[in-house]
Amino acid sequence: MALSPIIEEFIEKSPLTVMAQALISRMLDKETLNQWFDENASGQYTRDLLFSTIFDLMLSVVCKQKQSVCEAYRHSEEEINVSLTAVYNKLIGISTETSANLVKTIAEKCAVIIKNLNGERPELLEGFRIKMLDGNCIEKTHHRLEVLRNQSPGPLPGKSLVVFSPSLGLVIDVFPCEDGHAQERSLMPKVLRTVEKDDLWIADRNFCTINTMLSIADSHAFFLIRQHKQTPYEEIDQLKYVGKSESGKVYEQNIVISDSEGHSIEARRIVVKLKSSTRNGDTELTILTNLPKETVNAKRIAFLYRKRWTIETSFQHLEKNLNSEINALGYPKAALFGFCMALVASNLFEVIYGSLRGLYGHEEIDENFSTYYATSEMASIHPGMMIIVPDSDWDSLCKMQEVDFIIFILKCADKINLHTYRKNKRGPKKPPPKKINQGEPHVSTYKLLLERKKKSMTAH
Numbered sequence: 001m002a003l004s005p006i007i008e009e010f011i012e013k014s015p016l017t018v019m020a021q022a023l024i025s026r027m028l029d030k031e032t033l034n035q036w037f038d039e040n041a042s043g044q045y046t047r048d049l050l051f052s053t054i055f056d057l058m059l060s061v062v063c064k065q066k067q068s069v070c071e072a073y074r075h076s077e078e079e080i081n082v083s084l085t086a087v088y089n090k091l092i093g094i095s096t097e098t099s100a101n102l103v104k105t106i107a108e109k110c111a112v113i114i115k116n117l118n119g120e121r122p123e124l125l126e127g128f129r130i131k132m133l134d135g136n137c138i139e140k141t142h143h144r145l146e147v148l149r150n151q152s153p154g155p156l157p158g159k160s161l162v163v164f165s166p167s168l169g170l171v172i173d174v175f176p177c178e179d180g181h182a183q184e185r186s187l188m189p190k191v192l193r194t195v196e197k198d199d200l201w202i203a204d205r206n207f208c209t210i211n212t213m214l215s216i217a218d219s220h221a222f223f224l225i226r227q228h229k230q231t232p233y234e235e236i237d238q239l240k241y242v243g244k245s246e247s248g249k250v251y252e253q254n255i256v257i258s259d260s261e262g263h264s265i266e267a268r269r270i271v272v273k274l275k276s277s278t279r280n281g282d283t284e285l286t287i288l289t290n291l292p293k294e295t296v297n298a299k300r301i302a303f304l305y306r307k308r309w310t311i312e313t314s315f316q317h318l319e320k321n322l323n324s325e326i327n328a329l330g331y332p333k334a335a336l337f338g339f340c341m342a343l344v345a346s347n348l349f350e351v352i353y354g355s356l357r358g359l360y361g362h363e364e365i366d367e368n369f370s371t372y373y374a375t376s377e378m379a380s381i382h383p384g385m386m387i388i389v390p391d392s393d394w395d396s397l398c399k400m401q402e403v404d405f406i407i408f409i410l411k412c413a414d415k416i417n418l419h420t421y422r423k424n425k426r427g428p429k430k431p432p433p434k435k436i437n438q439g440e441p442h443v444s445t446y447k448l449l450l451e452r453k454k455k456s457m458t459a460h
Helices: 005-013 015-027 030-040 051-062 069-075 084-091 096-116 184-192 210-218 298-306 309-321 332-360 362-368 371-388 391-399 402-414 445-459
Strands: 129-137 159-165 170-177 199-203 222-226 240-244 248-258 264-274 284-289
Touching: 005 015, 005 371, 015 096, 015 332, 015 371, 015 391, 015 402, 030 051, 030 096, 051 069, 051 084, 051 332, 069 084, 084 332, 096 170, 096 332, 096 402, 129 309, 159 184, 159 309, 159 332, 170 184, 170 332, 184 210, 199 298, 210 222, 210 248, 210 264, 222 298, 240 298, 248 298, 264 298, 284 298, 309 332, 309 371, 332 362, 332 371, 332 402
Parallel strands: 129 199, 199 222
Antiparallel strands: 129 159, 159 170, 222 284, 240 248, 248 264, 264 284
């Protein structure tokens, strides 16, 4: 299918940006979004303001093309044809269930494309579907709401539990909560309803409860969770040394985990005596799991838990590359919708990285490709591209057959010069120098540089 010379020029100069918009046009077209919203958002009407309009506004903000919802609205005011107040009213009415379902729906579409592009990473443990679970608390917002104006503490608009697939690189599920003070464990019943046979759930000690572990085991699935110091267990045998890992010496013992109603399972307790303490000062790492000993040895379990940092890295990319926490949105539903929109954008970008993994291998892309440089380029070029490239090109990409669209994405990926986006790798971190406190609230950088220059000249 022939595309206009203009888009062909953009494919040559910034294939990443074209790929991003092609995915948006195909998976997030207005008609599909509005239909999806009508089917999934019961009790929310779209008579005057379509969901696709709100979606486009928020996407431009989370992708850092616009600094705020207000700025995005000003640039599209004539097309929207409703007041800014109506836009904010719509945002604060989008339910957390709608936001969560949006992330899950788009993730499923992204997963299909990544698999067709051969962009999956190898599973960390063959025969198991690994899911990493972690919590995210949205940072404090401005005090714009009337109920917040006389409050000195930072207002928290909500938190979420996020489920990450390391093989796909996607956030495949999210469980938002409007109460910023809610305990992460209180959200676990919703998560446990999604557990499937042969899942392997990897999580931190915040999620180490008897109910969580027993529920996962009852679903014929597996857990690998760092032990909370208050989690009770019964020893079957003594702790035995089984070898060394990259982190330290590894010990193992068999235990029984029971609840107050008499339900119990046999499990394994893995203790890693660390070579160096964690940032919290811990010298040992204790992991509980029901993975079979015949299939997975203790050193492999220690390795798998270390890979839990994959989801932490994903959060760091989210914070650095996208506007995932819009602190001007004080209402919880609006703030959580903004966070979920950032997850959607992150998943779309992951399709691009998946296409590159399919072409060049996951080691090359994961170790050397900078997501920061990629997202910065897309944010700067996308607005101009959308002015110049005719809508008919994006409509054509939206209507392509699946196989033709995959070929188009691969064509764009093949045009990418990896050297342009190579990470600048830094050496090992040095301990920070001791701070000099002279009792002054501020210092003059100019004077400090001048003083250093004088000392250097004196020394020579």
